[in-house]
Structure formats: C-alpha cells, structure tokens
Amino acid sequence: GDSVTQMEGPVTLSEEAFLTINCTYTATGYPSLFWYVQYPGEGLQLLLKATKADDKGSNKGFEATYRKETTSFHLEKGSVQVSDSAVYFCALKGSGAGSYQLTFGKGTKLSVIP
Amino acid sequence: NAGVMQNPRHLVRRRGQEARLRCSPMKGHSHVYWYRQLPEEGLKFMVYLQKENIIDESGMPKERFSAEFPKEGPSILRIQQVVRGDSAAYFCASSPRTQLNGELFFGEGSRLTVL
Secondary structure: OOEEEEOOOOEEEEOOOOEEEOEEEEOOOOOEEEEEEEOOOOOEEEEEEEOOOOOEEEEOOEEEEOEOOOOEOOEEEOOOOHHHOEEEEEEEEOOOOOOOOEEEOOOEEEEEEO | OOOOEEEOOEEEEOOOOOEEEEEEOOOOOOEEEEEEEOOOOOEEEEEEEEOOEEEEOOOOOOOOEEEEOOOOOOEEEEEOOOOHHHOEEEEEEEEOOOOOOOOOEEOOOEEEEEO
C-alpha cells in the first residue's frame, strides 16, 4: 500500500537558518503530494502541493519539488522564522479511481529559536 | 469562527465507557473525514461521510467504532467500551466536495485519554 516516510524530529534551528525536511513516498501510479502544517493549538492546514512530476509547490517561502525518480518531496525554506515553529506533515493522495484518502507521514516538529 | 469545529478538545474516559466526538464542518462543506493519530504515528484515515451516507469506512476498526453525519447537526464519531489502545488524537476534516485536489480543512482535534 501507499506510505510516506519523513525525517524524524524534533528539529531545532536558529532564526534565519536554512530548513530541509526530507520526505519520501511509496505509491503506485502518479500520486499527488502535499505538505500540511499544524501550528500550536490549531488544526492541520495545507501548506503546499504538487500534482505531477517536476512540479514545484510553494507558499510562505516554503518550497518542495515532486521528484518521481527519487520518489521524494523534500520541504525547504531558505530562512526560517520563529513563527514557522510547528509540526509539518508530508502526505500523498493516490491516483486511483475514487481515491480520496490521504496517507500521512508521522510529522516533524520544528522549533525555531531567536 | 468559520473553521472546522471539534469538541471536546480533551476527553478522559475509563475503560469500558463510551466516547463521543463531535465535528461541525466548515460552512458550505458537506463532506467529512475522520483521521486518527496514535502516539508517534502519522494520521490514519478512518471514515469518509457525506450527509446521511457513509461513503468509505475502510479505516474503521470492525468493532466498537461507528460514525454518522446526520442531515442536521454535527458528525459524530462514537467509540463504545473504550480500551487503552483507543487513546489518540482524533481529527476531523471537511471539504466542499470530494477532495479530488487533496485539500482538506482540519479541526484542532479531540484528544482521547483512556485510563
């Protein structure tokens, strides 16, 4: 079945540091890929997505590129801020007919210190 | 607040009791999804409902768990005779239609602790 593996946390960075959170997946066909973020005390919200190979999703300074050859969708940001402290979830949605379930990774907690 | 509302945020039950978790979707959304997050695990799909219909319950445990989304009122996830292994965060999400584009709107979750 489908699966998502993302780097374990917690990750602690200083403000303005470069961020990478690795995510790899296993799926048949051509899944869509997502990063969701959960800020403290809030629900998960969609951060960015990519629906086909070589697509780059971007939002709020975060980027991730759909790499089919390496089955990866790593999240990056050039300069993190304290407000980026949150838990980040990589997810995929299969491409089969009627597919609507999201498969999530375990989440990576990011803490950014001033 | 026009977001997905879940309550209670925290629920404590003793083994054998019943737990009821409620979810009001975003305004205008008629599709509801329940996910469970066990400790140190990712979110796992449980059930997908539309008003008065269960579309897919393939992620629901076969016993003790049930879900409904009535014509009026919130969606309810019901766990009967809870056991310690049911302790988890239960997230509800909604979408305006079948989320073919993958975007779900999540609530803050209900955290169930079974003593």
